[in-house]
Amino acid sequence: MRIDSEIQVNQVGFTETRTPEKWDLIIEPEAQWWNIHLRDIWSYRDLLWLFVWRDFVSVYKQTVLGPLWFFIQPLLTTLVFTAIFSGVANMPTDGVPAMLFYLAGTTPWNYFSTCLNKTSNVFIANSAVFGKVYFPRLIVPLSIVTSNMVQFGIQFLLFMGFFVYYLAKGTLLHPNWVGIAILTPLLLMLMAGLGLGMGIIISSLTTKYRDLSFLVGFGVQLMMYATPVIYSISSLPPKYRMIILVNPMSSLIETFRSIYLGGPIPWFYLNISLVTTSVLLLIGVLIFNRIEKSFVDVV
Template sequence: MSAQSDTPPSVQTSTEDWDLVIRPRSGWFELHLEDLWRYRDLVRMFVRRDFVAQYKQTILGPLWFIIQPLLTTLTFTVIFSGVAKLSTDGLPPLLFYLAGTTPWNYFSTCVTKTSTTFTANANIFGKVYFPRLVTPLSIVISTLIQFGIQFALLLGMLGWYLLQGTPLNPNWLAIVGMTPLLILLMGSLGLGFGIIVSSLTTKYRDLSFLVTFGIQLAMYATPVVYPLSTVSEKYRTWLELNPMTAIVEAFRAVYLGAGTFSWPDLGYSAIFTVVTLALGVLIFNRVEKTFMDTV
């Protein structure tokens, strides 16, 4: 007589190999960043959604990416150069302000859009699982397309001034080598700040209002509408604590040949960016486990 197991079939241990195992994350450093690569198709879909939906059903469409910085630059030229008579380091005012607003717009847009990750996507997050970091990452990438359009406007303006014989000194070798670095720093810094704010707004909604006008005030603590060279030593040290200061100055130095650029300052910005992004990912990872209870 053959032996039979006393264990009911319903409670017998299964030996099946599962393709996906969903289990709770308990540690601060259990980030599972490799999931971002596995969900890269979803990242691409979100990038397309963010870019297309922004100006869907508008008359001018993506042309707003050019109109907005152009109108901002013209306004700065009239007010700060024409009325206030602020220095532009000997550069054409239109070109000076455009070279400042282009990197700043990319950073500020990354911060403001990623700062609403949890509140704006609560419905999606509550229905299906995917790495939540996919959403802010897709925003940074889609905003990079917007930056590319505005960057092309800057290059076109730079080319026009060079053809007019304006004394500019772009460093072509540095442009090739440093442009990817500067874009990476701007995007990573914006992502880091944005996901930190997004994580905190799940409990403290007041921060969303702070970001709205805080990012506008922060622009005046960054040499966007004035050169760092005109700031007195008393205040320059404080401005240099702003990590975007060195990035904007480096951007102008590379493309226009003017600006207060130094590798130590850019190194400080890089370290600040890495720390901010790492802290943001840790907090974001911790909050995503319980955010549905508070949103």
């Protein structure tokens, strides 16, 4: 071991000038749990928009039908639901036209499940980029949640089309206009937060325990049945209602349906969802922040 005298000279020089705020960047082992570098994320906000824009543009460039897929997919699902659950199984739809009923469930559900599915493999899907260059990793799941809003917007238009059609036809709907105006964006934010929170928790865990990723698709499928997407809470026996409503997505879907098609807003459970979402999001961001520093060594 031979270290030149020059190094020692430099280190003396260094001690003289040691004032922490003069450094632009300090790379250290592991930041404290609560340090989530919000400032960093803010300074990379342009990247967030570019990712959103990239997702949007690349989808349009790659497919012939382009954005039409966003219509076709929910339309087909709704038709199948209508045929099977309403037509064959004869499940009640609260006196609302079946098409409209299922669309009111699948539109928000699709947004949530896409957010969850896509954010849950952020680390694995982006390992090539993450392994080469630093930027706040949270930018990627944030951009996924944001760009999915475009898809949601398109499906929402489809839903609105049917909604307006049935209204004009004189079908008995009880839209809560105030609720629509105030709660629609709020519900969207909650679904985004919930999908993001759950997704980044899963993506953080999959970097170490890879088998989890197989469970995600399956789990989301199961979760749909534990959420009033194809049925309504009121059609359930009262003893099961609480179990279903504990699922944070349930009150969101139920509220969405209530404000457009009429029905009581489950305020209590909506508040619980708000709390659950906040907690999950917080835990997710903390874990994600922790994992992003070391995952390159593991993946």
